[in-house]
Amino acid sequence: MLDALRTPDERFDGLPDFPFAANYLDNLKGFEGLRLHYLDERPEAAGATFLCLHGEPTWSYLYRRMITVFVGARGRVVAPDFFGFGRSDKPVDPSAYHFDFHRNTLLSFIEQLNLTDITLVCQDWGGIIGLTLPMAMPERFSRLLVMNTTLGSGDHQLSKGFIDWRAWVKKNPDLSPGGLLKRSCPQLSPAECSAYDAPFPDGRYKTGVRRFPEMVPDHADAPGARLSRDARRWLGQSWRGRTFMAIGMQDPVLGPPVMRALKNDIRNCPDPIEIDEAGHFVPEWGEIVAKKALAAFNR
Numbered sequence: 001m002l003d004a005l006r007t008p009d010e011r012f013d014g015l016p017d018f019p020f021a022a023n024y025l026d027n028l029k030g031f032e033g034l035r036l037h038y039l040d041e042r043p044e045a046a047g048a049t050f051l052c053l054h055g056e057p058t059w060s061y062l063y064r065r066m067i068t069v070f071v072g073a074r075g076r077v078v079a080p081d082f083f084g085f086g087r088s089d090k091p092v093d094p095s096a097y098h099f100d101f102h103r104n105t106l107l108s109f110i111e112q113l114n115l116t117d118i119t120l121v122c123q124d125w126g127g128i129i130g131l132t133l134p135m136a137m138p139e140r141f142s143r144l145l146v147m148n149t150t151l152g153s154g155d156h157q158l159s160k161g162f163i164d165w166r167a168w169v170k171k172n173p174d175l176s177p178g179g180l181l182k183r184s185c186p187q188l189s190p191a192e193c194s195a196y197d198a199p200f201p202d203g204r205y206k207t208g209v210r211r212f213p214e215m216v217p218d219h220a221d222a223p224g225a226r227l228s229r230d231a232r233r234w235l236g237q238s239w240r241g242r243t244f245m246a247i248g249m250q251d252p253v254l255g256p257p258v259m260r261a262l263k264n265d266i267r268n269c270p271d272p273i274e275i276d277e278a279g280h281f282v283p284e285w286g287e288i289v290a291k292k293a294l295a296a297f298n299r
Helices: 060-072 099-113 125-130 160-171 177-184 190-197 203-215 225-237 256-265 282-296
Strands: 023-025 036-041 049-053 076-080 118-123 141-147 242-248 273-275
Touching: 036 060, 036 099, 049 060, 049 125, 060 076, 060 118, 060 282, 076 099, 099 125, 118 125, 141 282, 160 203, 177 190, 225 256, 242 256, 242 282, 273 282
Parallel strands: 049 076, 049 118, 118 141, 141 242, 242 273
Antiparallel strands: 023 036, 036 076
16 A cells, blocks of 8 residues: 555635535545545536546646536536545655556546546646546547646657746745746635645645656657557547637646647547636636536537
């Protein structure tokens, strides 16, 4: 069993605009002994499932603005925290954090909750890993809602913005997620920024935060790269669901050039909407994105 830290519950008391109940799995197949946190908001007579996958260095708090809109449209919203983030357990060994570890977590999670008619809502690592899932279980996925992400195919040069970001994380191993969000999303209140710091009482809890930039496949034989190329091919040839894409135009890492390339990789992906004032963390502008996506999906 992996040695892991667990953030004290009191760190999550009184988070602004986050009235959602915590749910846990400590018997996830293949990950026994680790506790995974997830949100599961299910209105009466819920229809489709919105599976919201966060990225680095955030957690399910990122989706609070979108959850309300989806639930209001009678959708079930399920938002897990990757191991190493949010209220989920945080393995202390850096080698525990690799592409297959997190992808297999999600595959097992979807199967254990028996999620169907899924709209994959993804940003950053939520898409880098999440967009490889539909080809493994196509009968469970119906729609994609894609925001500032990519596929880690390893056959394209990484953007200068990402290379700079990875170098910055190396130099700042005890980085503040709340401080990072504040720079990208100046409209956030101090309490909201603190909510992004809540999962990490000190640097010992940030192994995942430090590791995720290193996990992005940067050559053709990197872990996850071949799988991502297979997913790209599958999304381009075999995807039969509907897609909605939103781009935060101020993102220097996974911004317009990366997203327009991804659009061309997804079969029948319509032209994206552009959020001019948004940066990397598009779900912080999530109310408008969620409403436009629902309209596009005719929901």
